[in-house]
Amino acid sequence: MSMVTAIIIVTVIGFIGAAVLVVAAHFMHVEEDERIGQVSSVLPGANCGACGYAGCADYAKAIVGGAPVNKCVPGGENAAKAAAAIMGVEAGDVVKRKAIVACQGSLDHTEDKYVYQGVQSCAACASLYKGSATCEYGCLGYGDCVKACKFDAIIVSNGLARVNPAKCTGCGACEQACPKKVIWIRPESEKPVVMCANHDRGALTRKACTAGCIGCMKCEKNCPEGAIKVTNNVARVDYSKCTGCRICMNQCPVHAITIPKVV
Amino acid sequence: MAIKLATIFFSMILVNNYVLVQFLGICPFLGVSKKLDSAFGMSCAVVFVMALATAVTWPIYTFVLVPNDLQYLQTIAYILIIAVLVQLVEIILKKFMPPLYNALGVYLPLITTNCAVLGVTISVIDEGYGFAESLVCAVGAGFGFMLAMVLFAGVRRRLEDAKPPKCFEGLPITLVAASMVSLSFMGFGGIIENIFGAV
Incomplete structure (x- = not known):
């Protein structure tokens, strides 16, 4: 007898619960397109x-x-x-964009000007004498961009952040996170990029980093299209003129110009 | 009466804190405490579900199960009721607070299996509390849960900036921190009884 009562009671509780939920779902229904x-x-x-x-x-x-x-x-x-x-509309064009860390200052090319032992974050490090690297324009390598990246596309190796273009979606989260503004979002292309952001004069750049653009103007003079200009001691490419001929790349004495990988 | 209710309420928050002293409801405690906002939202949902669940299960136990000699059905009946209530909360949140609904994600339906909710409904029966006492106890337990969540969300924020040894990164250091927060709550033992006992 008591088993039957038990079954009835649990069933009744279940039914009452179900009824409450049905009523709630009916009245609280969220209208969604x-x-x-x-x-x-x-x-x-x-x-x-x-x-x-x-x-x-x-x-x-x-x-x-x-x-x-x-x-x-x-x-x-x-x-x-x-x-x-x-x-039911036209899709329109989607330009693929990729992030690139415009810096080559790995531990092989730069040195630390002090031993940083604080919070492991570029933003924190950058607030202390413009960062621990000898070059005050370059990548610090504490991985704020790695944390910002939702696609696991950035790694820091040898003190330098690197973007995996296969995983990068060009969302720009890393660009926002980088305190040195050394990450750019650019349309994916096989045109050369000047991998340096150092605005110091050549001799100073050279002291800070052996891979930095020294502003020697060799690329500017040799570019057949006049697409590359040294402004503020660092070369910059005008992509509306650049044809991707790679002459600048071969001329650069510090190998600061490279072609990013295209997926 | 008022003093007894106050004693129950505050001892549920500090002395018998469900998460930090009785170790119930650890899953959302570790899962949702990464951000303060969602920790707070989750706790609000838990307070609501705990109070509602106790308000429903206490009469059912006292007026349905006990007269029929069916105390052994306690667990199964409670789980049924709590599941219904959680679904109800989910429907309500989806309707009126979609951002919170999105932020809580999978942890909202998981309140169903949150042992703190089942724990409070069962322990008020074991303690022999009346209806009002049970309700106060449940709300106190909910606020205790909220206190633990909010405190620990702050601790975890600090943990993010810390640089523990590689083998401690992630969950291990979180558990170590949780144990320390828990240890500090052990210090509240006896404080409430003494305060309200003196009144």
């Missing part, structure tokens, strides 16, 4: 914020509300096309 769910499912879901919205769910809502579908950097063309198919 079903396209929001569809669009979020084609977005990568990394919530990186490269699109300018608070996260993928937020961007999905914005797309349904009429925002352009090609803002998602990690999702790239595929996400844009899929979202466009759901919304």
